[in-house]
Amino acid sequence: MTDPQTSRNLPSGLPPLEPEAREHQAAVARYLAEQIRQAPGGFLPFDQWMHHTLYAPSLGYYAAGSTKFGGATLGGDFTTAPELTPLFGRTLAAQVAQVLRASGSDSVLEFGAGSGALAASLIPALRDLGIEPKYRIMEVSADLKERQFDRLAPLQADVRWLDALPDGFEGCVIANEVMDAMPVHLFRWQEDGALHELGIVCEDDAFAMAQREAPPQLARALEQRMPAYPGYRSEINLQAEAWIRGMGDWLRRGAALLIDYGFPRHEYYHPQRAEGTLMCHFRHHAHSDPLAYPGLQDITAHVDFTAMADTALEAGLDVMGYTSQARFLLNCGLMAHLPLNGAADGMEQAMALAAVQKLLSEAEMGELFKVLAIARGVEAPLLGFQQGDRRHRL
Ligand SMILES: C[S@@+](CC[C@H](N)C(=O)[O-])C[C@H]1O[C@@H](n2cnc3c(N)ncnc32)[C@H](O)[C@@H]1O
Structure with a gap:
């Protein structure tokens, strides 16, 4: 096989590639064929396919320098809350400040900082609250680290990038839309009750989805979580669980605010969600074919928040709150940050209101996105969960 094509039938509506993008995709495809x-x-088990297509050095989606974040007019593929508006970071600052005070620390550790948008709004907001943070970033993409550096340098803040997980961290951990970008296993329950794992093979000079009996570790994990619905296909994020388990070792005192789209387990593995939650994004086209445009499109899966909370408890951490993004932001005082005074012009107000509508609306990010707080050694009830805490639903 020399230059394998991606899946032969691309999802309808996907824009065609320009010559440069086609060339890059061909290089990614050759790399994947070799894997x-x-x-x-x-x-190649699906989690490894997802890992390589997103993170292979210089080739993967997050590693190779495409625009990724931002609106369609900016050439991005998707928009995250901190990209949408600085009001998200300014509002989050109230919760971060409370965690820092409760843990007697001024250290923030952000995982997967993307373009640096969240840090760019959070650091000035913390300064306004009298905190000069030591801001640390764990980022797997070398390309994004560079972008974050350029974006944050003008702040002249104490920002550093870590190469390894800290040994005994005290402070506030933040991860916005990071767990959904961690590689997942894809599985399917067969008609005879056996569990199969999905993966990718090369067939007639093209990538194709295939399946085989799941390894025992995967089968054990799933048997405990859901019935064997015949024909049911979904995902499980063992990497995110391992990441939280690791936090049990290195989070000495403080809280982690994990913000992402997802559900509790009974909704995640609902019988009607028989095709799972895997989504791909390319220039604001959302579809479900993870073999299309490898290296050029984002691949994500929703988060099973019950699994994350259970893992935190097993790791000796406390689960301090779980609620919708809308409820969390309102509890943290989002409305007080709206530029409604005379200083803001009409256009600024309209844009801020549109962004807030998107953050809060049930039909957009307000309900699908959740916030889970896990902690150690923090006693006080957390501000963001004062009303509408849904831990009982996990
Ligand atoms: C969907 S983007 C979100 C970016 C940013 N947090 C935002 O909200 O705009 C996912 C980010 O997580 C990073 N990432 C994925 N897995 C990671 C891991 N295990 N540790 C640190 N960063 C990770 C990616 O490189 C990327 O920066």
């Missing part, structure tokens, strides 16, 4: 060739039995 498949080296995999036992020529079968």
